[in-house]
Amino acid sequence: MKTLTVKVSRFDPERDEKPRFETYTVEVNEGARVLNVLHAIHDEEDPTLAYRYCCASGQCGSCAVRVNGVPVLACMEEARDGMTIEPLNLPVQRDLVVDISPLITSLHPLEPGEECRMPPAETVNALKPLRSCIECLACVSVCPAVEVAKFAGPTAMRQEMRLALDPRDMRDRTTQAVEEGLFTCTSCQACWKACPKEIEIPGKAIEKLRALAHKKGFSLPRHLEVAKMIEKTGRSVSRTEPTFFERIEADVFEPYCEAKATVGFFIGCMYSHRLPQTALDAVEVLRRNGIRVVIPREQVCCGSPLIRTGQLGLLEMLQRRNIEAFATRGIGTVVTMCAGCGATLKKDYPSTPFVVKDINELLDEYGIEAPERLPMVATYHDPCHLLRGQGVSEEPRRLLSKVVRLVEMPAVCCGSGGGVKSGFPDEANALGEKRRKEIEKTGAELVITSCPFCEFHIREHTDLPVKHVVSLLLEGYREKDRKRNETCPSA
């Protein structure tokens, strides 16, 4: 037996205006799950504690709660001392019980025809992952789009895709999905990461439905324009100032000190055409830290804006051109500084003859020269495609903490992804404004991020400066140089 002290959110609709926390200390067995802690509280401390559970083996989806802010199944998650247990972020009925029935019953059923045979094995294999949903609604509880847009939510999209794939279903699910807000998803990947069954809804349902919708002519005009632009120029955005490529003279940049490594640099459309200075900052930081940087000029858009919006026609061509650009130079490691490009190269390319690393990963791995500290407090906005898309979260924090003091805020989508900023500006703005509030709460003087879409979008929703991690590092180096020159002007 062991003793655990936990905090549990309590809410009695008759008495409480809003939820309150109670602390309980209970005895549980070794290996106890969160559910066993709830049982112990209920059986020994306070029998009025309300929570749901049924199968206690991860199969019915009744017991999803948040532990330390993260959705989990109470029956599967190991209990830890000091944990905080809250209901999912859905309408709370009492204590840990949320109202999930309306959403579950609104999922569309299959409309059978006369066909009474199983589909072929490959269809079954495509269906199976979408079928393992236990309707716990953890995904819905973390989806930023459902909060601000007319969107039926991630598991509804999963269900529509499951129906669309099934030859036994007689309905047009693509049109239905579009009506339910298919294009309002920001591709933030939060649903998938929260799903206890690891159902990859954004990639396996939403993008697939968007591809079907594109074929049916449902693509948004702004998304079609982007595809046209890529077809014409190889880039997804227009140039507003001299591009990165127009501003560099060489294709290879030698490091300022002994070379530790050589990397290919994948720039991405935003950093090339809209924020070239940030990309130049990155080159500086890499050179200063002993990295030789090779920049093939033939590189084009990674294809992410097309994949996220279901326009797959040009994809193979883009992938081929990018792979060739680096492969022909014999490059073993390609570094990205745009979270979206990085996630796309890592996950959406069939296979690459090189390793792809985000610039935060690379710098953290090789270790960096210490920058000068700046007397500032910064908060860090996790780009969805870096945090959830690539699992990179500690690295940028370690880097930027060398320059400024970090104050955290919750990692939530800013609203710029998935084609939402162009397709549904109101939704993107609503999410941007939510970020504003979170940023204000931190009291930071500066917002650091690591994605051009986030950088661009958050700038519209905060009065604070918004910078990429590398630009901050460079500032630290400049300050260091300045101080050195002051003390030793001759050097």
Next chain:
Amino acid sequence: MRSSDQVECHVLVIGSGGAGIRAAIEASQYGKTVLVSKTLVGKGGCTTMAEGGYNAVLNQEDSCEVHYEDTMRGGAFLNDPRLVEILVKEAPDRMADLVRWGAVFDVTGSCEVAQRPFGGQRFPRTCYAGDRTGHEMMMTLKERLASTAVERLEEISVISLLSQGNSVCGALGLDRDGEMNVIAADSVVLATGGGTRIYDISTNSSSGTGDGYALGYRAGAELIDMEQIQFHPTGAVFPYDARGRLVTEAVRGEGGVLRNTAGERFMSRYDPERMELSTRDVVSRAIANEILAGRGTENGGVYLDVTHLPASQIESRLPVMLEQFLKFGVDIRKEPMEVAPTAHHIMGGIRIDPTCQTSLPGLFACGEVAGGVHGANRLGGNALADTQVFGKRAGESAGKAKERKIVIDEAQISLQQDRLDQYLNGEVNPAHVSGTLRTAMWEGAGIFRTGEALTRTLEVIRHLAGLRLHAASHRNLLECCTVDNMLTTASLVVRSAMIRRESRGAHVRKDIVQDWEPKNSPFGHTYLSIHRDGIEQSGGK
């Protein structure tokens, strides 16, 4: 406390597992149907947890006759032959319903539903969806239900059946706030599932508390063979709180082997022909014996090993097992599982005829709460088929029942009201009572039984039943009702076990020497009701 509105319907279905939803879908063709469920629809109960599969004769080389024989032999010939005939004959049709409604079962290269071998069967006839077969069925049934006009009353538990004269005419429900609901119906289908939560070590979900047996018994229905409790051979043993959690038979169906701590494949000593795929009663006793003989692990189990199978087979055919064990720190691709028997299924239950009619007019039963289909030992995969075959039959019979004028007898409601009021003034924590009951049942009415231990266990149950359960608030009233149901169900199990003075199937009386094989047993069903109890002589007909 009673809410003023009363629901009226043609058919009331109690329970939203596989049997209940199937019954409701069927009944809705005949008139207004209400589905009341203790849990959110489809989330509670054991169907959604069922992993291994659904037995149906689909292959030319298989036959209903062989399925029938396997079932009877597996059930130690205690099964009601009429019900078994229906089961094997209609299981394929009900499977076809599920396929038409969109179920995603695994398939063969020629788009047929794939089948795997299961214990005690001479043909691989167990259809499956990986190791989440029951969940797949529930998803399909819920989708189908959504296409009907069935009205759902979720998270409302039935605490008593209502009767008019000698017939059942509705039920009293209790919602989460402790408010009573009155539901009047021309006919009632009981589909509340099983009850092995009365044991300390059990595979069942939170609703496996035997409510239906208790409700039926109190209303006057007759139950049969309640001593027949299936102990599934392979339940988890670690960590402590996960004890009893099912390790599906599909693990052995896919080729998993059992070993004791000496590394011996001990099934060769108990059933050299069928080995790990012998019937559950045999494998359970073998494991229990090995453990008793000191050849078990420190955690009190034996090894179940699939490490010789390709990792890809484990990943695609046993994903839930893989995930569950990984969560507890065991990678079954690389290390063996530790398992021991766990209380799994109640073969006995409310007596039904082929139309699912119980001994009480107006009351039908289907699924695990009904008895007779599985005799003294259920074959893996037959229960899921049972839910569909008899779910449909119950829904149809209830639907076809005549409409009638129902007058709710207020006296029955006040009786329940009084019972609830007593709980509010009670003094004993229901959680403690159920804990004591579970341990007593495991110790005194488990895999091996003696008259003496059963008598002792019944005394414990009677003592517990005499305590005054305490509800801390109106919202805790249901817990008291549930514990009361557990006590009633446990007493039915123990009383029947005392009545059956032979070893038969899952029921083993260590204190009785017998010289007959099950086939020639002089005994038939045990039966119990508030009016009578006893055991039928030979054949049970």
